[in-house]
Amino acid sequence: HLKRFFVSLIDQTSTKRSLGKPGRFWLCYVSLCYRDYYGQGTTVTVKPWIESLIESGGTVKPAGKSLRLSCTASSFIFGNSEMAWYQQAPGREPEWVSHIDPSGRNPWYAEAVRGRFSLSRDNAKGQLYLQMDNLQVGDSGRYYCVRLTVKGRDWEPPHK
Numbered sequence: 001h002l003k004r005f006f007v008s009l010i011d012q013t014s015t016k017r018s019l020g021k022p023g024r025f026w027l028c029y030v031s032l033c034y035r036d037y038y039g040q041g042t043t044v045t046v047k048p049w050i051e052s053l054i055e056s057g058g059t060v061k062p063a064g065k066s067l068r069l070s071c072t073a074s075s076f077i078f079g080n081s082e083m084a085w086y087q088q089a090p091g092r093e094p095e096w097v098s099h100i101d102p103s104g105r106n107p108w109y110a111e112a113v114r115g116r117f118s119l120s121r122d123n124a125k126g127q128l129y130l131q132m133d134n135l136q137v138g139d140s141g142r143y144y145c146v147r148l149t150v151k152g153r154d155w156e157p158p159h160k
Contacts, residue, residue, distance in 0.1 A: 063135055069143055071083075071085075079123035083121060083148065085128075087141045087142070087144075089138075097113055098117060098119040099148060116135075116136075118131040
């Protein structure tokens with residue numbers, strides 16, 4: 001069993017801000033570094049119970065229920081790209097949830113979601129899906145669809 005170690009490296013100018021608009025940041029595995037490109041994100045709220053009156057249009061789910069997130073890609077060759085989802089809980093840095101290779105046969109999951117979340121992709125449609133089952137309160141936050149681009153061993157973070 002090969003363990004992958006995950007380290008999030010956010011450039012100095014964005015360390016303390018949330019990912020409110022599209023942009024990029026860095027992450028590294030033991031041997032490879034990637035530059036991540038991400039979109040606007042989508043907010044998921046999970047409550048231990050659901051109130052009897054809920055406004056429509058929000059994404060609020062009771063604990064134990066399921067939710068499916070979708071991401072539609074454009075402006076790059078989706079079928080050649082590793083894709084991922086990140087979660088940003090309120091007041092916290094973004095955390096990696098899952099990623100999948102271009103073939104769609106090899107998804108990886110964070111320990112907190114393994115066995116509950118399922119990542120898949122449809123390369124013909126340019127879509128990435130995150131099926132979230134048995135939701136827990138800790139799953140709440142903003143979720144970002146991310147394209148991973150290989151940078152290689154010898155890399156330098158972007159300078160501004």
